[in-house]
Amino acid sequence: MEDFFSHNERLGIPIPVLYQEWDQYSKETQQSILFQWEKIRGRIPDRIADLEEVINTKQAQLSDESDFIRSCQLNSEIAELASIINDLWLWYRANQNISEKLHQ
Template sequence: MREFFSFDERLGIQIPDFPMELAEYTLEIQQDILLYWEQVRGSIPDRISDLEHQINQKQALLSNESNFPLSCKLNTEIAELASIINDLWLWYRTNEVVSTKVHQ
């Protein structure tokens, strides 16, 4: 299935990367793709939990930080982690789109 997915370094997960439209594949390949995506999708909440833990750690550091440039850096890192979480939720919700395409 690796030929239908690519690892996204920022998100830390495999994301769909189809060379052709999903409907152009055989039903068997579509089902394999869907099964693999379900496995990836199932790992997303754990990934989000890890990122939330990192945010909590950075917020704890931020609450005691008096150095303004370091505070800005921590805020930027927190914002980036929150952005990643948002994108992961979007990918998590794409299950309906992938599943619908496979079943059409």
């Protein structure tokens, strides 16, 4: 299955990488890909929760920070983490229909 997924460093999860149209894969390969994706997809909410904890820590640091440069850095880091969370939710929801195919 490593041929069909690539670890995305930014998101912290493997994401699908398909080199041909879905219908060109055998039914067995499709089922294997879908099974693997379902396992990955199931970990996305936990990954989001971990990132939210980091955001909360950075927000607490920000509330006590008096150095302007450091405040800007913390804001930037929080924004990037929020962006990652948004992308993870997109992957989670956009591929929900793929997960439904697994159960057909």
